[in-house]
Every structure is written in structure tokens, then in C-alpha cells.
Amino acid sequence: MNPEQLRYTETHEWVYEENGLVTVGITQYAADLLNDLVYIELPSIGARTQAGASFGEVESIKAVSDLYAPVDGEVVEVNQAVVAEPQIISRDPYGAGWLIKIRPDPKGQWSRLLSYAEYQRQIAQPG
Amino acid sequence: MSELLRTPLYALHVARKARMVPFAGWEMPLQFTSIVEEHHAVRQQVGVFDISHMGRLFIAGPDSTELLEWLYTNSVASLQVGQVRYGLICNEHGGTKDDVLLYRLPAAAAGPPSTPEQPLVQAFPYLLVVNAANREKIVAWFQQHRGTRAVTLFDATLITAMLAVQGPHAVAMCERLLATTLSDLRYYFGRYVVYRDQTVLISRTGYTGEDGLEWVVPVELAQLLWNDLLALGAVPCGLGARDTLRLEAGMPLYGHELTEEIDPLQAGLEWAVKWQTKDFLGRAGLLQQQSDTTRPKRVGLELAGRRIAREQCSVWQAGKCVGWITSGTFAPTLQKSIAMAYVAPESAVPGTAVEVDIRGHRESAQVVTLPFYSRRKPNRASTS
Secondary structure, eight states: OOGOEEOOTTTTTTEEEEEEEEEEEHHHHHHOOOOOOOOOOOOOOOTTEEEEEEEEEEEEEOEEEEEEOSSSSEEEEOOHHHOOOOOHHOOTTTTTOEEEEEEOOTTOOOOBOOOOOHHHHHHHOOO | OOBBBTTTTTHHHHTOOEEEEEEEEEEEESSOOOHHHHHHHHHHHEEEEEOSSEEEEEETTTHHHHHHHHHHOOOTTOOOOOEEEEEEOOTTOOOEEEEEEEEEEEOOOSSOOOTTOGGGGSSEEEEEEOGGHHHHHHHHHHHHHHOOOOOOEEEEEGGGGEEEESTTHHHHHHHHHHHHHHOOOTBBBBBEEEEETTTEESSOOOOSSSSEEEEEEEEEHHHHHHHHHTTTOEOOOOOHHHHHHHTTTTTOBTTBOOOTSSSTTTTTOOGGGTTTTOOOOTTTHHHHTTTTTTTEEEEEEEEEOOOOTTTTOOEEEEEEEEEEEEEEEEETTTTTTEEEEEEOGOOOSTTTTTEEETTEEEEEEEEEOOOOOOOOOHHHHHHO
């Protein structure tokens, strides 16, 4: 997927909407920061997500980070390949390293989403 | 908080785009590329670490042996010239002030002259290498307990650099660099050698569980040595890999497995405490601690899953909290989640099944014998 066509959360998830489903992953910036991923926990199919709430966690040698859902909805697909081999996320965060697909609730809440340019500005800021 | 100190290699680390982090008052490289890659470089080839943040205290004077015997738990008088020995410095209660390496330095090589303030070629019979976070505390401790003894303590941390070259091919690489054989340099011995026309100290020591050397060099040689080692193929390594390597090797880290509240006996370091053959500061406290048989003991844990048991996670057995985690990681060589913990003595037996509370999830783990990893002993016949 082309990063310029994705939208982003302030918590470093990318979001791609197509055919009524929302694919979620983490950005290259987040993957590089975490580095050396050893473990990822993702929800089961059918689990509920809530905009801005944690849907899982990703663990690297140095730290654990929560993964935040961009929208209220239901998990309809989970990428089992990254659960078996979390390093896929570091290698290809916008492709094979996707995490889950959500079917958004028709009137569900969304997190504030950033454009590519806005996200680039956010990560360029020091601190 | 005061300004962070920078090692003589700081500019090289930044130029290499290392991820720099504050550590014990210093700005140090956490990783250059990846903790896992750097870890494997040390286990399989050669890695080089900037460990200039470690405190280097040179000690001399007619009463230095006596003062060291009083403040250091291991034997001093029995050190052979050139020998290096691990030991502890205890407080009055037997708690641990620091864990240190004590060098009994040989007379300097009759080599080229060096700058007058350079202690490496002066007649300092002892070098004490202390943890960065404890340097000022230990200097003050020595001043406080010196009394009327004739002892000079020279803190050379800021006028020297220290590099660790570690891995199965580390000694061979240093032999090439020095154009000399080091096959006669035994494990935990050091000597002065000439490098780029100056006298420097090397020792066959390290904190990774691999064979290797640690170098103490004047500041002005630090960048040259670093670049020479990189040119020979050494992989630059940061504190992240240093931590995963020492954890696999079962070595304690001050501030985690050792603190002022933890005594060396419960840490499993009795072999470095000569409390049956000499008196030292903290011995009476240790004797008293020893009588409390309920003190938690340091153990290794292997987790069933891949999650990392991090510092302060609680350890459980049969519905009871029996201890806490002091360090944990995902071991790159063993491909397992491992940790060190302090647990109640009855739970400290290898084979005991326990659970670790990782952010609300109870993860299965087993008490195992330390170290988690030990290298195959080098084949002496083939190294010469």
C-alpha cells in the first residue's frame, strides 16, 4: 500500500478504508522505533473495537506498546502471519505487516485521523 | 538533572546514527542497527562496545591492599600480578553498594613515554572498575573509610576510554591489531601493551558470556581504536545488546539484581565473598542477614510464551505471591523469554513451576539453573 494514500492516528497506526472495511497497521516510524519485535497480541475475529481504545499490544525487546483502534466496530479479519512472525511488521509495515480488518459500526465514533502530510509533520517534531 | 556526560566516542556514535539514550548520567548508544543483530554478532563473530561510562579508579599507596581488603568482599592479597577479580562492596548491613572488577596491575611495560597525568604508565598497583551510576558513591565511600591510611585514589574515568571487544573471534582480532600473540593471556588476567605508540591496558574480561578483551586507553586513542576495530570487521554494539547478552549469561546488573537492600549471598554470589577467611566492612551485617533463612533468592526463569517478564512483575506459586522480576528479555540466542527474579527460598528450587503476572496475564514459567547460556570452552590446543 502506498503510505501517501493512507490516513493515520496520532498513536502511529495507519488506516485504509475500502469496500466498507478498515485495515489497520502500524507505521514504519513506529516499527523502526520498536525494532526487534518479539510478540504481538491481536484480538479474535468477532471482537469489538472502540475508537481510541487498545485492541492489542506489540512487544519489542525494549518495550511494550498498545495498539489503538481508529473506529468503533467489529474485527472481521486478523493477520495470523504476523502473530507467528512479528518481524514481518518491521520488514513490510504497509503490506504483509497489516494487523486487523474492522467493519465499522454505521454510526460509530472515529478517532481523529491525520493525512500523510499531517502525520509526517507530527513525527518530524522533536520529542 | 545535570548535563549528561559524553564518552570520547560520542561524535562517532551520532555520526553512525546510533539511538542515544541517557544511562547512569551518560549519553550512551542503545543500539546502532538492531539489538538482535548486535547480539548475534557477539555470539558468532566480534562486537565492540563503548563502555567508557564505567568508572575507572586507580589506587596506590602503601596501605592500598589493606583498605581494599576492608572494603571489598573478595580476596585482594591473593591476587597474582596481572590478575582481575570480581567482587562486591558492601554497606554496613551487608547490602550491596556495587559490584566491581579489581585489577592487580603489572608494572607498566618499559615502553614509550606517555603524558604525565596519564595514570596508565604510572605505578598504580590497583584498578577498580565500578558501575557508572555508582562511581561518585564509591569514591566517597573510599574517602570516608580511608581514615589515616596512606592511599591515593585517582578517578581516571574522564581521561581514559574503555572498549569491550567480545565474541569468539575477538581475541584473534586484537592479536592482529596489536601484531602480537595473546594466547598466553589467561581468562581474567590483564597486561599493558603498546598500541599506536602508547601504553594501554587490556584484560581478558567481559560482560557478555563470550571470550574477549576489554581495553583501557587514553582519551586521544579512543576514536582510533574504535575505527581500527571496525575496519577489521567488529560490529558496533550498544547497551541493548549488552543487556540481552549479560542476561543470557546469567550475570547480575547493579540496580536490578543488586542494590543496597540486596546482599551478595542471596544474589548467589557467595563465591565472591570471603566472609569465612577475612573481615571486611559489611561482614557482620552479612552474618546477621544469613541467619534470616526466609530471604528471597536470585533465580533464573524460563517462560513458556514469548512475552517478556519485565522488572517489577510479580511471581506467583499456588495462588501466593512469592517474588518479583528484576530483569527480563527475549533471549536472541536461546529464542526464549527469560528473566531473573528474587523468590522465596522454597520456590527457588530449579524445576519449580511458577507464574509471572505480565500486565494482568498470568504466564507460566519455570525456575532454571543460571546461567541460561554458557559458551563452549575454547579449545586451548587450537588457539595457539
